[in-house]
Amino acid sequence: MTAKIRILPSGREFQVGLHETLLDGALRAGIAIPYSCNSGACGECRARLVSGHLTPDGMHDYQFSAAEKAAGYFLTCKACTQEDLEIEVREAGGVEDMPLQQIETRVSRLEHPHPDVMVVHLRTPRSQSLRFLAGQHALLEIPGVPPRNKSIASCPCNAMNLQFHIQRVPGDPFAEYCFSELKPNQTVMLTGPSGHFTFDDDATEEVIFLAYDTGFAPIKSLIEHAISLEYAYPLHLYWVASRAGGHYLENLCRSWLDALDDFSFTPLLDEGAGSTPFSDTETGQLLGAQRIVAEHPDLSRCRVYMTGPEHAVPRTRALLLEHGLPEAQLHIDSFLRF
Numbered sequence: 001m002t003a004k005i006r007i008l009p010s011g012r013e014f015q016v017g018l019h020e021t022l023l024d025g026a027l028r029a030g031i032a033i034p035y036s037c038n039s040g041a042c043g044e045c046r047a048r049l050v051s052g053h054l055t056p057d058g059m060h061d062y063q064f065s066a067a068e069k070a071a072g073y074f075l076t077c078k079a080c081t082q083e084d085l086e087i088e089v090r091e092a093g094g095v096e097d098m099p100l101q102q103i104e105t106r107v108s109r110l111e112h113p114h115p116d117v118m119v120v121h122l123r124t125p126r127s128q129s130l131r132f133l134a135g136q137h138a139l140l141e142i143p144g145v146p147p148r149n150k151s152i153a154s155c156p157c158n159a160m161n162l163q164f165h166i167q168r169v170p171g172d173p174f175a176e177y178c179f180s181e182l183k184p185n186q187t188v189m190l191t192g193p194s195g196h197f198t199f200d201d202d203a204t205e206e207v208i209f210l211a212y213d214t215g216f217a218p219i220k221s222l223i224e225h226a227i228s229l230e231y232a233y234p235l236h237l238y239w240v241a242s243r244a245g246g247h248y249l250e251n252l253c254r255s256w257l258d259a260l261d262d263f264s265f266t267p268l269l270d271e272g273a274g275s276t277p278f279s280d281t282e283t284g285q286l287l288g289a290q291r292i293v294a295e296h297p298d299l300s301r302c303r304v305y306m307t308g309p310e311h312a313v314p315r316t317r318a319l320l321l322e323h324g325l326p327e328a329q330l331h332i333d334s335f336l337r338f
């Protein structure tokens with residue numbers, strides 16, 4: 001059994017399970033409402049009940065004055081309900097609403113989906129999960145290794161379990177450390193979030209994602225967010241790999257293909273790229289954009305999110321704009337080799 005929660009003033013709605021808190025339900029639905037401790041201590045997640053009733057058990061209202069309680073204020077991280085509600089709460093308008101946080105995380109799992117790609121899973125303390133928007137970055141610090149700003153590859157709807165994709169690049173001490181020394185349970189200090197490469201929740205265009213190699217990381221976060229939001233327009237993923245096996249989470253992409261009605265997945269391989277990651281060839285740089293313009297003759301109705309190495313951006317951008325993509329509908333997150 002679930003209840004429907006309508007948020008004012010935006011009018012957005014989400015479902016919440018019987019024993020789920022309103023905060024967890026909102027985050028699962030991709031709605032960014034404020035919170036911090038997730039334990040009833042900080043008061044950040046305050047909201048006002050406009051209509052309906054909350055489940056009385058577990059209510060923590062000592063944060064509020066008598067007048068605020070009378071006005072219906074409550075904490076979304078502690079409140080559950082068995083009936084449809086209307087609540088008033090401030091939603092994050094953009095990256096400026098995301099506070100800078102410093103969190104001591106632990107490595108919960110390490111995966112090697114490709115010999116040169118490591119997926120690092122970090123877990124935050126329960127009382128200090130990371131509040132961020134899909135597509136943002138965080139600074140990772142490990143003692144004795146130069147810190148690295150990395151895209152968060154997971155969805156904000158699971159803010160305790162964060163994922164990062166590390167590409168082995170010769171000469172990058174951070175990557176070398178991750179591949180040779182990093183161990184489960186080790187501490188990694190995280191500072192963030194940062195970055196403006198975020199999903200436009202209110203857009204009404206079909207969305208094209210273009211990723212190069214491990215530029216897939218923020219794209220994965222955006223796609224998972226779009227899924228949690230139940231984004232109503234088609235989603236298309238083009239993933240250019242510079243080496244065989246470079247679509248290192250291809251099974252995940254195929255599972256989206258099976259689960260979603262309006263999703264397409266096009267893996268592309270830059271066969272002339274040689275052995276180094278992040279293609280330097282002109283063919284490789286244009287491979288994704290050429291396929292996109294061939295398959296989407298009217299780009300004016302599309303929104304494109306692209307992540308790739310800096311050297312691949314100018315040609316791709318020029319080609320997409322030449323074929324009618326409005327500049328305001330092109331979002332780019334470029335990165336250096338390391």
Ligand code: FES
Pocket residue numbers: 034035036037038039040041042043044045046075076077078
């Ligand atoms: S009281 Fe801190 S998030 Fe709810």
